[in-house]
Amino acid sequence: MDGKKALYYGAVAIAVFIGVSVLISVAWWFLSLVWAIATGIVSLAVFVGVVYALYKAGAWAFGDDASHAAGESLGRSRSSSASSTGSGSESRQDRLRRQYVEGQISEAEFERRIASELETEELDDIDRELADIDREIERER
Known part of the structure; x- marks a missing residue:
């Protein structure tokens, strides 16, 4: 094998190596982007769930006075309007x-x-x- 062929095959091998490296880098970048989006969505869902659980626990612990009062006044207004019309x-x-x-x-x-x-x-x-x-x-x- 002469030096020109060895140099040619060496250049082709380096080009293939660079091409494969670029393809792997692009694929890895895409997968990492998808992974980042997925973990962001899951993290947000977990955060919302925790906040909702804390809200419900607080409402249960403190008796949820505001919504009970609103519900009772709403119920009274409905029953009074129904009884007033008759x-x-x-x-x-x-x-x-x-x-x-x-x-x-x-x-x-x-x-x-x-x-x-x-x-x-x-x-x-x-x-x-x-x-x-x-x-x-x-x-x-």
């Missing part, structure tokens, strides 16, 4: 609204049930008026 149809309408807001029934179902409630309510009003008229007629006789 009609059963409004509580059914409130229940339908709550079911719609919570996603238990669809918008179409909500509209159909509200329309049915309103029709029933109108019929109830008409029936009451007819009953009042019948009573007045009975009194006149």
Whole structure:
């Protein structure tokens, strides 16, 4: 083997070595970036979990006075509004609204049930008026 061929093969070997080194470096860089992102997300999730656990433990330990007071006043306002109106149809309408807001029934179902409630309510009003008229007629006789 002459010196030129040895020099040529040596240059090719160095070029291949540099190419492989660059490819390995790029692949390693990419894997380390993915690893950094994954560990960052996991660390953030663990941090949020710990903060939430501490919040819940603090709320349990200190009685969570603010939310209890808000819940009680909200419950009192709901019950007082329901008792002040005194009609059963409004509580059914409130229940339908709550079911719609919570996603238990669809918008179409909500509209159909509200329309049915309103029709029933109108019929109830008409029936009451007819009953009042019948009573007045009975009194006149």
